[in-house]
Amino acid sequence: DVDLARSEVVVLIRKLAKKHHSAALSQLASRVSAIERYGSANGEDPFAKVKGLIQDMIEKLEREHEAEATEKAWCDENLAKTAAKKGELEDDVAKMTAKIDSAAAGSAKLKEEVKVLQEELAALSREQAQMDKIRMETHEEYKVAKADLELGLTGVRKALSVLREYYGSAAALVQASADQPAAPVKFSKAGGAGSSIIGILEVVESDFAKNLAKEEAEEADAESEYQKVTQENKITKASKSQDEKYKTQEFKSLDNIVSEYSSDREATNAELSAVLEYYGKVKERCIAKPESYEQRKARREAEIEGLKQALKILQDETALMQRGRHGGRRHGHAFLAAQ
16 A cells, blocks of 8 residues: 555665665655655645655766766876876986986996096107106206317317327338437437327217217107107197097087086976876775775666656555556446446
């Protein structure tokens, strides 16, 4: 009967409310129960009133279900897009960081190499300056020694010339007077002593000449070695200076790369921070909930299905009542016709 149907509906709605912890369904069950006990306040059909309440609740739940589906679609799209953008920006930052690190490491290595080259060039300059000083000093010493030796050699040769001329003329006089009567012995040139002096001076002349030749040979060797090392130093300096120039240009280029990528990374990090902030808000809105969308969807569908079942109970009862009324009319007409 009608009361039984209403009671069954109330029990069903209360079970749904308890199972799904729904305050709205609990309130609906209370309202249906009140109508069952006291009827409709404005005199309308209580049965229709209950069906209307249930139908309204079904429509409300369906709207909520649709809104949640729309929200789920929005969440899925925005979570996916934001996660993709986040990953893209993080990849960009990682790539830029790798390039910055590589360029910075390369620049540091080149700067160290340039420092070593500059130290080597400075050492080479000091070495060349020291060589120049020593070469100048030894050349001056050579000039003094050469002048002394040449002066000594000239003096010895002049003395030898005088002595040879002197002793040579004395020998000629001795030969010329060999047939003359002997002169009184007064003074005579010591021919043996003269030969001895000339011999000594000839040795001295030879020593002077040897020493002069030795000085000239040593000077020539020193000059040759100086020129050779100086030329090698020039080549080494040119090579190292060129290396220093190219390496300096290269590390400056790498420093520019570091600066440019650092600026780009800063801008990308700022964009990434904004994306992460938005991503956090999206996750808070879409994920940080007591139950997942799937749980809410299943609960909502179960609530709607339960209410439809309650509505069907009432609709079936209404259909039975309508058939009962039509049957009563047919019996009354038949009775009047029989009378």
